[in-house]
Amino acid sequence: MNVPINAKRLRASLPSVVERVRKGTRFTVIYRSRPAFQIVPMHEAEQVSGKLTDDPLYRAQAVGRSRDGRTAADHDAVLYER
Numbered sequence: 001m002n003v004p005i006n007a008k009r010l011r012a013s014l015p016s017v018v019e020r021v022r023k024g025t026r027f028t029v030i031y032r033s034r035p036a037f038q039i040v041p042m043h044e045a046e047q048v049s050g051k052l053t054d055d056p057l058y059r060a061q062a063v064g065r066s067r068d069g070r071t072a073a074d075h076d077a078v079l080y081e082r
Contacts, residue, residue, distance in 0.1 A: 002026045007036070 003020075005027050010017060017027060017039070027039040052058050066075065 002028055002038075004028050004030055004035075006030045 001024075003025055005017070007029055010027070010029055021027065021039055021041055024041055026041070026044070029036050029039065066072075
């Protein structure tokens with residue numbers, strides 16, 4: 001079953017949405033009156049096919065510069081500490 005839900009209601013009822021998704025319900029999230037994304041159970045999620053190294057964005061060069069002078073590794077370290 002695919003159930004439409006707006007973003008505001010999703011935020012307000014996330015625990016119950018998670019339970020319903022675990023039981024097989026799919027949700028289409030509506031943001032600003034348009035479908036934005038779907039929430040699907042893990043067993044239905046599309047699996048990545050092929051090798052990561054075949055992806056053209058894998059190990060792509062950095063674009064732009066950091067405004068605070070930190071390296072990409074520094075930013076990643078902060079991101080993954082949480």
